[in-house]
Amino acid sequence: MNFDPRFAGRNFTSVGTRPIRPDGVDKVTGRARYGADFNMAGQLVGRVLRSPHAHATIRKIDTSKAQKLPGVKAVITAADLPDLTDGDAAMYDILDNCMARKKALYDGHAVAAVAAVDARTARQALKLIEVDYEVLPHVTDVDEAMKHSAPVLNDAIFTEGLEEKPAKPSNVTKRSQYGHGDVHQGFGQADYVVERTFKTEQTHQGYIEPHACVANVSSDGTAELWVCTQGHFVYRQHCAQLLGMEASRLRVTSSEIGGGFGGKTHVWAEPVALALSRKAGRPVKLVMTRDEVFRASGPTSATSIDVKIGARKDGTITAAEATLRYSCGPYAGMWAELGAMTAFACYRLENVKTVGYEVLVNRPKTAAYRAPSAPMAAFAVESAVDELAKEIGMDPVEFRIRNAAREGTRSSYGPVYGPIGIGPTLEAAKNHPHMKAPLGKNQGRGMACGFWFNFGGQTCTDLNIGMDGSVSLAVGTVDVGGSRASLSLVAAEELGIAYEHVKAVVADTSSLGYNDMTDGSRGTFSSSMATISAARNAILILRERAAQTWDIPVDDVVWEKGHAIAKGEKYGNLAALSLREIAAASGKTGGPIAGHSELVADGAGVSFATHICDIEVDPETGATRVLRYTVVQDAGKAVHPTYVEGQYQGGAAQGIGWALNEEYIYGKDGRLQNPGFLDYRIPVCSDLPMIDTQILEIPNPNHPYGVRGVGETSIVPPLAAIANAVSNAAGVRMTHIPMSPPRILAAIEAER
Amino acid sequence: MVEVTLWGSLGALAGGKSKVEIEAKDIRELFRKLAEQYPGLEPLIEKGIAVAIDGTIYRDTWSKELPEGAEIFLLPRLAGG
Numbered sequence: 001m002n003f004d005p006r007f008a009g010r011n012f013t014s015v016g017t018r019p020i021r022p023d024g025v026d027k028v029t030g031r032a033r034y035g036a037d038f039n040m041a042g043q044l045v046g047r048v049l050r051s052p053h054a055h056a057t058i059r060k061i062d063t064s065k066a067q068k069l070p071g072v073k074a075v076i077t078a079a080d081l082p083d084l085t086d087g088d089a090a091m092y093d094i095l096d097n098c099m100a101r102k103k104a105l106y107d108g109h110a111v112a113a114v115a116a117v118d119a120r121t122a123r124q125a126l127k128l129i130e131v132d133y134e135v136l137p138h139v140t141d142v143d144e145a146m147k148h149s150a151p152v153l154n155d156a157i158f159t160e161g162l163e164e165k166p167a168k169p170s171n172v173t174k175r176s177q178y179g180h181g182d183v184h185q186g187f188g189q190a191d192y193v194v195e196r197t198f199k200t201e202q203t204h205q206g207y208i209e210p211h212a213c214v215a216n217v218s219s220d221g222t223a224e225l226w227v228c229t230q231g232h233f234v235y236r237q238h239c240a241q242l243l244g245m246e247a248s249r250l251r252v253t254s255s256e257i258g259g260g261f262g263g264k265t266h267v268w269a270e271p272v273a274l275a276l277s278r279k280a281g282r283p284v285k286l287v288m289t290r291d292e293v294f295r296a297s298g299p300t301s302a303t304s305i306d307v308k309i310g311a312r313k314d315g316t317i318t319a320a321e322a323t324l325r326y327s328c329g330p331y332a333g334m335w336a337e338l339g340a341m342t343a344f345a346c347y348r349l350e351n352v353k354t355v356g357y358e359v360l361v362n363r364p365k366t367a368a369y370r371a372p373s374a375p376m377a378a379f380a381v382e383s384a385v386d387e388l389a390k391e392i393g394m395d396p397v398e399f400r401i402r403n404a405a406r407e408g409t410r411s412s413y414g415p416v417y418g419p420i421g422i423g424p425t426l427e428a429a430k431n432h433p434h435m436k437a438p439l440g441k442n443q444g445r446g447m448a449c450g451f452w453f454n455f456g457g458q459t460c461t462d463l464n465i466g467m468d469g470s471v472s473l474a475v476g477t478v479d480v481g482g483s484r485a486s487l488s489l490v491a492a493e494e495l496g497i498a499y500e501h502v503k504a505v506v507a508d509t510s511s512l513g514y515n516d517m518t519d520g521s522r523g524t525f526s527s528s529m530a531t532i533s534a535a536r537n538a539i540l541i542l543r544e545r546a547a548q549t550w551d552i553p554v555d556d557v558v559w560e561k562g563h564a565i566a567k568g569e570k571y572g573n574l575a576a577l578s579l580r581e582i583a584a585a586s587g588k589t590g591g592p593i594a595g596h597s598e599l600v601a602d603g604a605g606v607s608f609a610t611h612i613c614d615i616e617v618d619p620e621t622g623a624t625r626v627l628r629y630t631v632v633q634d635a636g637k638a639v640h641p642t643y644v645e646g647q648y649q650g651g652a653a654q655g656i657g658w659a660l661n662e663e664y665i666y667g668k669d670g671r672l673q674n675p676g677f678l679d680y681r682i683p684v685c686s687d688l689p690m691i692d693t694q695i696l697e698i699p700n701p702n703h704p705y706g707v708r709g710v711g712e713t714s715i716v717p718p719l720a721a722i723a724n725a726v727s728n729a730a731g732v733r734m735t736h737i738p739m740s741p742p743r744i745l746a747a748i749e750a751e752r
Numbered sequence: 753m754v755e756v757t758l759w760g761s762l763g764a765l766a767g768g769k770s771k772v773e774i775e776a777k778d779i780r781e782l783f784r785k786l787a788e789q790y791p792g793l794e795p796l797i798e799k800g801i802a803v804a805i806d807g808t809i810y811r812d813t814w815s816k817e818l819p820e821g822a823e824i825f826l827l828p829r830l831a832g833g
Contacts, residue, residue, distance in 0.1 A: 090799070161761040163768070176761045176828075205833075262833025337761075337828060368833035414757060414825040415804035453830050455811055520832025602810040702808060712833060 003533045005603065007699045007706040014492040015705060018642045019499050021485050023256070032256045035212025035228030036287045043214060044073055044115040046276050046286035047122035048269060049129050050296060051104030051111055054138035054362040054670025055151065058104060058131060061112055065128040071121035074280035075129070077112045081275050084244045093331040095242050097365045098271045104133065105153060105330035106362050107671040108295025110269075115276040115284045138362040138670040142327040143304050145171040145361045153330050153360045171360040173332040178340050178413050179321075179353035186319025186351030190310025194388040198380040200719070200737040201663035202302040202327065205369050206654070206682045209258025210293045215273035216283035221245070223277070225252045227270055230260040230478050231517020235267055236509045242271045243278070250274075253508040254478045261654070262368030265519050268297050294675035298367020299664060301326040301335045305380040307343075315394045315402045319351040320344050320412075324377060328358050329365040338373035342716075343381050344412035345451035346422050346608060348405045352412045362670055368519060370651065371452040371712035375658065375719050379737060382448035382720030387733060396724070397430045400449060400610075421634030421698040422449060422608035428694055429610040434630040442619060443627065446724025447612045450716025454709035455520040456601030460513035461530035463491060463538050463595040467587065469580030471495065473534075474507040475527045476515030481650075481711055482643035483523040489639055490528045490705070494535035496562030497579055513598050521709020524639055526601030532704050538595030545589045546577045603702025604709060609633035611652065611717040615725040622745030624660055624726060630692040636700040636708030648714045649691040655718020657683040663738050756782070756824045762801075765792035779803050780814035782824070800829035 026032040063075040078101040085091040095101075100109045112129050116122035137151040144150055150171055158166050161175035187193060213227035223245065229235050232254040240247040257264065273286040288297065306323040322343045326336035336356030343354050389399035404423045410416050429435060429447060439445060462474040473491050477483060484504040492499045516522065539559045546564030547554040550571070558567050563576040586593050614627040631648040638644040661681045665673040674680045699706025719737055726744065727733045732751040736743055753775050763770045767790065774789070776782040782803070787794040802811045804825040810816050811829055818824060 161764055163764065174761065176759070178759060265833070334828060334831060338831065341828075368831050370833040372831055372833045414759060414827060415809070416807045416823060418807050453809065453832075455809065455830055455832060457811060520830065522832065600812040602813045602816070603808050 003536065005529055005702060005704055007701050007703055012493060014489045014499050015637070015639050016641065017489065018640060019485060021482060022488065022503070023484060027256070034209050034258050035255045038214050038226045038255060039285065040214055040216055040283040043283040043285050044117060044280055045119045045122045046113060046115050046273050046284045047126055048110045048272060048292065049112040049126045050292065051100065051107060051109040052671070053104055053133055053135050054107050054140065055136040056104045056133040057136060058100060058102060058111060059134055060132040062130040063112060066114060066125040069121065069125050069128060071117040072114055072125045073117070073282060074115040074276050075112065075125065076275050076279055080279060081242060081271060084242065091241060094238060094267060097331060098268065106364050108292065108364060110272065110296065113272050113276055115280045140361050140363055140666045140670055142302050142325050142359050142361060145359050146325065146357065153362065157360065173328065173358045173360060176337040176340055176356045177354065180410060181351030183319045183321045183351045183353045187310045189312065189318040191313045192388060192391045193308065193310040194384045194391065195308040196384050196387070196735060198305045198307065198383065198735045200303045200376045200379060202299045202363065203658050203662045203664070204294055204299040204680065205259070205261035205263035206657070207259025207261060207263060210288045210290060211264070211268055211297055212287040213270050213273050214283055214285045215270065215277040217274060217278040219281065222249045223274060225250060225270060225274065226255060227252060228255045228257050228264060230257065230264040230480060230519060232478065233476060233509050233515045234517045235270060238267045239271050239274055243274055251508055251510045254506055257478060257480055260480050261370045262372060262519060263298055265517050266298055266367050290677065291675045294680060295672050296364055298365050300369035301328065301366050301373065301376065303339070303376040305376065307380045307384040309384050309388050311388055311392060313392065315392055315399050317347060317349060317403045320347070320349050322354045322377070322381065324354065324356045325359055326356065326373060327361045327363060327366065329363050330360055331365050333358055333366050335366055335373045339377040341413035342374040342451055343377035346405060346449045347403045347412070348409045349412055354412065363664070370654065370715045374450065374452055374716045375655065378448060378450045378716045379719035379723060382717065383723050383735070386724045396447060397426060401426045401430070417606065418701060419698055420606060420608060421696055424696050424698060425608055425610040425632045425634060428632045428696060429612055432612065432630055432632065432694065434612050434628060434692065439614065442729055443614060443616045444725045444727065444729025445612065445614050446721045446728060447610060448717040448720035448724060450609050450713055452521065452607050452713040452716055454522070454525065454604040454607050456522050456526040456604045457516035457520070458514055459526040459530040459601050460515055460598040461527060461534045462512060463531065463534040465538060465579070465583050465593040467583055469501065469583045471497070471502045473502055473504040473531060474512055475504060476507055476512045477523040477527045478506055478518045480518050480523065481647055482640060483527060486524045486639040486643060487527050487531050490531045491535050494532055495539065495579060496560065521607070521711040522601065522604065525604055525703065525707050525709045528639060528705065528707055529601045529703060530597040530599055533597035533599060534595035536595070537597065538593060541593050542579060542582050545582050545586065545593065548589055549577065549585065550574055605636050605700025605702060607634055607708050607710065607713040609713045609717055611721040613721040613725045615722060615729050617726060617729040617744060619730065619748055622741035622748065624739065624744065626656055626689050629689050630694070631714055632694045632696065633710065633713055634696045634698050634708065635710050636703065637697055637706040638695050639707060641695060644695055644710050645693045647710045648693040651714025652691045652718055653683055653688055655715050656688060656722065659719045659722035659737055659739060661738050661740055754818045754822060754824050756826060758826050759828070762793065762796065762826055765796065766790040776818055778814065778818060779810065779816045782818060802827040802829050
């Protein structure tokens with residue numbers, strides 16, 4: 001059937017309501033099965049040996065003593081994961097990160113692994129593995145790594161994106177550039193110019209559940225993988241390729257997930273677990289410790305960013321420029337490029353230029369973290385915007401409203417915007433009671449804006465109608481933020497039945513066509529589009545069955561409020577047939593009734609948010625307290641408003657931690673000093689205020705209900721909003737994240 | 753004939769051009785002709801490139817038509833978290 005994905009405007013019955021989440025009871029009672037909650041008969045315990053050095057050549061690994069230890073069933077090194085990537089550089093990097101080959105590139109890099117009958121034996125075996133390292137000079141700081149004198153991590157890397165290929169290898173993997181107009185000319189038109197350098201430290205997504213999986217490779221070469229992931233289809237593709245399997249021979253089931261935020265979009269230990277199981281001939285369970293999670297699963301980039309913005313006296317920005325340096329860990333990434341694309345995306349600019357540099361350092365491989373790269377860029381830009389407004393003497397909200405992008409504006413990354421919500425979020429913030437509330441001594445208010453692209457991608461859904469009229473919805477996007485409830489609402493909306501009669505499940509990789517992973521804020525956007533399509537296909541069959549029952553043409557049957565209705569006065573005597581009635585008779589009218597959909601959910605709507613934050617700073621200690629926080633964000637259409645609010649609040653809470661406390665601290669030896677939640681401090685309840693939310697709904701024209709993604713944008717403004725609040729409270733501009741008490745105190749004392 | 757704008761790094765692989773003109777009716781044909789005329793772009797096209805057509809970004813829909821006079825931008829294939 002033809003499926004028109006464009007928003008046409010409609011009134012909703014189920015969508016927009018707030019039913020109780022279907023997975024809630026299981027989660028709060030402990031019945032829900034997360035990554036480490038699954039067990040198989042005869043399973044072994046997997047453990048990984050990791051490099052204690054930040055940078056070292058691996059001369060030799062002797063596993064003979066470990067192999068002889070009673071209870072050890074398999075020991076593997078890189079030799080057991082041969083390079084099958086056929087020149088695919090990105091896959092080779094994944095392989096090398098899963099198990100170091102020639103060099104250990106960071107403290108925590110996996111170098112060997114064992115599978116044993118119990119954890120004690122596995123730990124003993126690790127101690128018996130002898131690795132002969134040649135320790136090399138290392139570099140962990142992004143600015144230091146760019147210097148000519150820095151140790152080079154990879155001799156094969158020559159900076160891409162330069163006009164001429166460089167003669168020497170470098171830690172800068174790529175230069176990227178965006179913008180339009182002439183910034184030099186633009187700055188010449190400015191009455192005021194602000195120029196600053198900002199730094200942010202590396203943070204971790206801080207999900208509560210560590211990476212965990214159970215791998216089982218059978219003697220016939222087929223395999224199962226139970227795993228905590230944001231994308232089991234992608235994990236299947238990557239694991240199968242790295243192990244030289246056909247994807248169809250590997251069945252991946254996603255567990256419940258205790259947080260991902262981008263960190264569970266990459267394989268880490270899963271190929272290792274499969275390789276151990278293949279060698280041992282038994283199932284292997286591998287659960288990362290928290291230490292391993294911090295040391296060896298993707299944190300975000302540390303950054304160093306220069307920003308220059310100029311404006312006329314009337315508050316119009318005439319030019320904006322940024323140079324962004326992002327650490328990638330030891331493998332190439334596109335993190336600075338994303339920062340360069342998003343940095344000025346909130347604004348209508350005639351002259352804008354951004355340049356990004358991807359920089360290799362001896363730290364763990366950088367992974368996506370919720371709107372990857374955008375929060376750091378927004379911190380730098382929105383801090384400078386605030387300072388510029390102050391210099392001009394304008395209210396910071398009015399200054400932003402004056403320069404906000406709108407429909408028809410050419411974005412700083414290229415394309416022209418369709419209908420967007422930055423202006424409305426700013427107007428809502430301006431009129432919010434929070435903005436007018438009084439402040440006390442040593443208290444400051446800050447606000448900031450943020451942008452994220454969102455995207456859709458490959459999506460496949462099955463909708464099966466049972467003979468009792470209930471609906472089973474099988475989706476392939478992992479539920480990381482309440483999508484099962486939201487998708488059930490969508491199915492109920494289309495079919496015209498009660499939400500309670502729809503049960504959504506995340507199907508395993510053998511049960512459904514390929515799905516991209518739940519990232520890019522795509523889960524509800526893309527799977528709702530597929531669910532609508534699948535439901536409409538099912539409705540076509542329901543209409544056909546009714547027409548068959550009545551012996552009338554199917555074109556004379558319409559579907560309204562969960563019923564087939566014969567239209568036209570000539571059918572006046574025919575009572576409407578409910579979905580339940582049609583389903584009950586399905587065995588006699590042609591068999592099961594189902595709808596299927598496979599599509600590419602392109603046309604995601606971009607998303608904007610404005611945040612407001614009040615902070616109190618103790619000038620004696622530099623300690624901070626977040627007093628009040630408000631999130632205003634465009635959802636396009638909030639399918640389940642409670643989940644949308646939860647996403648907004650979660651992003652703000654993570655942003656508060658990132659802005660005020662969280663950071664990777666490396667010693668001079670290149671080793672991570674704080675790989676645990678005691679020393680790497682994420683916010684707990686007592687650190688957070690109640691977080692107010694305001695949902696705006698500016699429909700995305702490319703979705704049938706107007707839905708945009710909501711998961712990521714909410715973490716973009718907090719760093720800047722909090723930095724502006726702290727700067728206003730402390731009376732000194734803060735340029736280094738996190739604004740931990742020592743850093744704030746030092747800034748205050750430097751100003752005195 | 754459509755005019756295609758290339759982002760900075762991509763332009764470097766197309767002989768330093770920031771805009772190119774291509775006779776293509778849909779994204780599939782656009783990619784094929786870009787790879788033919790600018791071989792330096794082929795590896796990136798293989799890895800995946802997003803196409804913005806009049807402001808809407810398409811990552812995967814090869815069959816998407818390129819309307820005459822539409823504004824076409826090639827962008828990196830975005831990552832998310």
